[in-house]
Amino acid sequence: MATTEPTTGRTVLPGEPPFTVDDLLRFPDEGSRYELFDGSLLISPPATPAHQRAVVRLARIVEDAAPVEFQPLPGVNLRVGPRDFFIPDLVVVPTEAVAETELMFTPDDVLLAVEIVSPTTQMRDRHMKRSAYAAAGIELYWRIELSEGPCLHVLELVGDDYKPAGKHAAGRVADLFAPFEVSFDPAVLLRPRG
Template identity: 75%
Template sequence: MATTEPTTKRTVLQGEPPFTVDDLLTFPDDGNRYELFNGSLLVSPSPIPLHQRAIARLLRILEDAAPPELEPLPEVNLRVGPRDFFIPDLVVVSAETLDRTELMFAPDDILLAVEVVSPSTQMRDRHIKKVAYAAAGIPAYWRIELSEGPSLHVHELAGEEYKPAEKHEAGEIATLLVPFEASFDPAVLIRPRA
């Protein structure tokens, strides 16, 4: 993930559409998050602070609940194919996979992918990534809707598609079993530290 503010200058990117993951590796660190869907470039600014808080809170919840052989990680590189590359907000992988991966994870490595919906990523988080993650065989996909209190939408793979989402509202305890048991109220994801 980029660590600088997005630039207002025009950025010149190497390669020509449709882009490949190899092209993506030559892009500058200009404050934007670059992803690919079927060679089309998806560009997002760095996440807003509330988005970052939600990921930090969820990471802690998952770290506390995870068995030793599983690792929750924020913002990893996920190479789905030569022209498909995503940076999920959070994933769960095996510790063994983590130890052998240098730069990019493969879809088979991911047990859970999580996206926090921002105004600039609504379409891709609700539709594009949901379809892409299911087609890649990722067993579980969680979508956090900050504008809903927040709410947690849990999708589990059934064949080549995700089942309809199980929605958990702020103020209720969500007890989840995949990829391991974890229980929490989605409201805690945006609360300030006590």
């Protein structure tokens, strides 16, 4: 039976640090999520059920609100440079970019990047990815903190850094206007079905 449980065996990865995106493409597919930050390998275990629920719910909310020229997509490949590669939890890209992209999007394609913070990704999502996405010129970054209720932190690029544009706690509807109008209560991201 196939699982995505962590293995106890040792995986040998091709290439040597600092890694490149080309090295990453030769890595074995053994259930982990591989990303690169300036050639340093970032490995994340499979997402928790709460994290997956939040991604699915947010994707549905954003999909329902998106005009036809925009496409929300979960878990896409984002090549920022030869030694920088990320897999945001959700992005919004122009619909035409979906048809033109075979394997990896570039920062120019991404109108919104979303990360849902997990216990194992706190430092990456709050600091590392924030700075990497800002340096890449991605205009909007949403960070969702599940441990805060959940809470949605909206960050907009001003110059070369993100500035807080709003913090939206569970229990109140967040009315957002970029990259298009969408309204939702962050609490729905973790609420059980039914």
